[in-house]
Amino acid sequence: MSAMWYYVFTLVFFLFDYFILAMGLNIQYGETGILNFAYIGFVAVGAYVTGATSLPNAAGTGQQYILGWGLPFPLNLLLGGLAACLLAVFVALIALRRLRTDYLAVVLISVSLVLYDVINNYVPLFNGADGLYNVPEPFASVLKLTTNSFVPFFAALTGVVALLMWWVMSRITKSPLGRTLRAIRDDDGVAATLGKGVFRYQLTSMLIGSFYAGVGGGLIIQFGGSFNPTAWLPAETFVVFAVILVGGVGNNVGLLVGALLVETLLIHLPAFLPDIPGHPGLIEYIDTIVVGVLLMVMLWFRPQGVVPERVRRSPFSLATRSSKTLDDRAIIVPTNDGESTPVIQQETANG
Amino acid sequence: MAETTNGGATSPESVFALRCQELKKSFQGVMAVTGATFDVPQGMITALIGPNGAGKTTVVNILSGMMKSDSGHMQIGSTDVTNWESFKIARLGLMRTFQLSRELGGLTVLENLLVAPQHQSGESLLNIFFRPVLVKREERENTERALEILNTYGLYDLRDTRARELSGGQKKLLEIARGVMASPKILLLDEPMAGVNPALIDRIGGYILDLKAQGMTILMVEHNLNVVEKICDHVIVLAEGRTLATGRLSELRANQDVVQAYLGEVINASPTR
Numbered sequence: 001m002s003a004m005w006y007y008v009f010t011l012v013f014f015l016f017d018y019f020i021l022a023m024g025l026n027i028q029y030g031e032t033g034i035l036n037f038a039y040i041g042f043v044a045v046g047a048y049v050t051g052a053t054s055l056p057n058a059a060g061t062g063q064q065y066i067l068g069w070g071l072p073f074p075l076n077l078l079l080g081g082l083a084a085c086l087l088a089v090f091v092a093l094i095a096l097r098r099l100r101t102d103y104l105a106v107v108l109i110s111v112s113l114v115l116y117d118v119i120n121n122y123v124p125l126f127n128g129a130d131g132l133y134n135v136p137e138p139f140a141s142v143l144k145l146t147t148n149s150f151v152p153f154f155a156a157l158t159g160v161v162a163l164l165m166w167w168v169m170s171r172i173t174k175s176p177l178g179r180t181l182r183a184i185r186d187d188d189g190v191a192a193t194l195g196k197g198v199f200r201y202q203l204t205s206m207l208i209g210s211f212y213a214g215v216g217g218g219l220i221i222q223f224g225g226s227f228n229p230t231a232w233l234p235a236e237t238f239v240v241f242a243v244i245l246v247g248g249v250g251n252n253v254g255l256l257v258g259a260l261l262v263e264t265l266l267i268h269l270p271a272f273l274p275d276i277p278g279h280p281g282l283i284e285y286i287d288t289i290v291v292g293v294l295l296m297v298m299l300w301f302r303p304q305g306v307v308p309e310r311v312r313r314s315p316f317s318l319a320t321r322s323s324k325t326l327d328d329r330a331i332i333v334p335t336n337d338g339e340s341t342p343v344i345q346q347e348t349a350n351g
Numbered sequence: 352m353a354e355t356t357n358g359g360a361t362s363p364e365s366v367f368a369l370r371c372q373e374l375k376k377s378f379q380g381v382m383a384v385t386g387a388t389f390d391v392p393q394g395m396i397t398a399l400i401g402p403n404g405a406g407k408t409t410v411v412n413i414l415s416g417m418m419k420s421d422s423g424h425m426q427i428g429s430t431d432v433t434n435w436e437s438f439k440i441a442r443l444g445l446m447r448t449f450q451l452s453r454e455l456g457g458l459t460v461l462e463n464l465l466v467a468p469q470h471q472s473g474e475s476l477l478n479i480f481f482r483p484v485l486v487k488r489e490e491r492e493n494t495e496r497a498l499e500i501l502n503t504y505g506l507y508d509l510r511d512t513r514a515r516e517l518s519g520g521q522k523k524l525l526e527i528a529r530g531v532m533a534s535p536k537i538l539l540l541d542e543p544m545a546g547v548n549p550a551l552i553d554r555i556g557g558y559i560l561d562l563k564a565q566g567m568t569i570l571m572v573e574h575n576l577n578v579v580e581k582i583c584d585h586v587i588v589l590a591e592g593r594t595l596a597t598g599r600l601s602e603l604r605a606n607q608d609v610v611q612a613y614l615g616e617v618i619n620a621s622p623t624r
């Protein structure tokens with residue numbers, strides 16, 4: 001397989017993976033209004049745990065890490081997702097219960113920084129700054145995959161996982177649960193006066209989103225075979241935010257578009273462009289600037305994203321109406337036209 | 352304090368739906384509520400009146416659990432709910448609207464209503480995936496009911512409009528409709544008719560009387576005494592954070608304290624009965 005195809009499938013992998021990551025952040029931020037500025041930390045925990053549960057016992061590997069259970073895919077991936085959920089429970093208990101959105105965001109940035117420092121410096125956990133490497137490639141030995149054929153295979157596998165997770169997510173966002181989350185996003189005080197236990201729902205949303213983050217991270221370490229702190233600088237969170245803001249907050253299709261525009265075209269594609277002569281590495285810097293500018297332009301001119309959240313129209317309508325409008329029953333001053341005049345028209349007529 | 356004796360509609364023995372005793376609340380030195388003590392009789396429409404800044408909205412905030420009182424007690428039926436969280440108070444059957452409308456702006460008008468029913472099976476992750484039939488059936492029933500309520504409140508044609516796009520008056524209607532959708536026992540309305548045109552005021556009055564006919568207990572903050580006169584059975588006057596008097600409006604008109612504190616200009620302006 002030519003090098004070009006290798007690159008193409010790498011891009012395809014990141015497209016699907018960031019679609020998953022975007023769905024996870026979207027349910028937290030886009031649907032529930034939780035500004036999770038520590039999101040990349042959840043991705044990292046998922047990646048490390050996925051790696052550490054599939055690696056064999058650390059003794060003799062030249063690396064230091066916990067777990068080392070030698071579990072097969074997708075069991076390790078599942079544990080990666082669950083580990084991110086565990087972190088979510090912890091964060092929710094210390095931060096979510098008492099804090100308002102803006103304070104919560106600040107606390108979450110701190111969580112992200114602390115997590116980064118601990119994992120980066122406490123070597124026995126996940127091999128410190130070197131990170132984990134030599135993580136077994138799933139199915140590689142069973143299917144006799146070479147390094148080259150593994151890439152398209154795993155990109156496709158990630159596509160299948162993304163499709164499955166998209167199906168699950170759209171079931172959730174379409175359900176009454178999704179509606180209640182959006183009510184909390186719009187006004188948590190009102191949601192509470194409607195009898196919604198806001199914390200419980202925020203926790204649910206954190207858990208779902210974190211599971212997506214963890215699985216997305218797990219797929220990254222399975223794809224590349226390694227993961228270290230350079231892969232999840234706390235600022236990476238904003239790339240995922242860029243994906244959902246550009247694509248369209250609250251719209252699952254928009255998230256795929258966002259992943260394509262931001263992650264594939266802007267972040268990864270330029271890395272494969274030839275260097276500008278005399279300025280090695282310049283493209284990567286320009287890249288970051290372009291993402292920043294794009295984000296500003298989007299927020300300024302099209303804050304709803306490329307594919308905006310759609311209006312969820314009701315599938316039902318009333319079979320019989322007009323007979324029961326209150327115009328007929330109004331006790332104080334019945335309006336003389338007995339038909340169902342919408343209030344909007346009356347108001348403009350009188351005002 | 353001059354308590355007007357209860358007469359007619361509200362005898363002392365009448366059942367109360369809501370009771371508060373010596374509620375107090377201050378904000379960094381500002382005494383907003385200094386002693387609110389009153390009963391809201393069951394199955395009636397009670398008006399909460401008083402000058403601007405008297406503490407009416409603050410009392411409603413305390414009753415709905417959105418604010419904690421500094422001291423005092425409150426009771427829904429026989430349950431002491433002092434300083435309960437608002438979602439727990441809501442689950443006992445108390446709903447409220449807001450003086451400044453707080454619609455769920457990103458949701459459609461219909462969705463604003465569909466959020467309201469309590470304990471929906473589709474709000475549980477497990478049910479969504481393992482009991483989809485139950486979820487769907489319940490959703491259908493709720494939607495039918497919501498559409499009927501929207502039809503009643505003249506909002507049916509706006510059902511698929513985002514709530515933030517409604518006019519001020521439509522938002523007021525939506526809030527009442529949302530409260531009704533939750534099938535509350537007690538409905539607190541904070542100035543439901545403020546900022547709406549006269550025709551709509553009459554319509555809202557009609558809706559409120561309808562709710563009473565269905566057995567709901569209503570406490571409404573209202574400045575328009577014509578409305579109070581027409582639809583309210585019982586009146587509570589709040590001035591400077593404390594209950595000044597309670598009774599029927601006609602009795603309160605004879606009460607010097609009340610006239611001085613609040614009713615004076617209104618009585619002078621309108622023909623006496």
Ligand SMILES: Nc1ncnc2c1ncn2[C@@H]1O[C@H](COP(=O)(O)OP(=O)(O)OP(=O)(O)O)[C@@H](O)[C@H]1O
Pocket residue numbers: 378381382383384401402403404405406407408409410450
């Ligand atoms: N959140 C708050 N923070 C500080 N002060 C407040 C707050 N809410 C109310 N107050 C103060 O408490 C007092 C009572 O306010 P409240 O809104 O309860 O009056 P109200 O009777 O509803 O008035 P209006 O008829 O104008 O709506 C006012 O002096 C107000 O400034």
Ligand SMILES: [Mg+2]
Pocket residue numbers: 407408409450
């Ligand atoms: Mg008020």
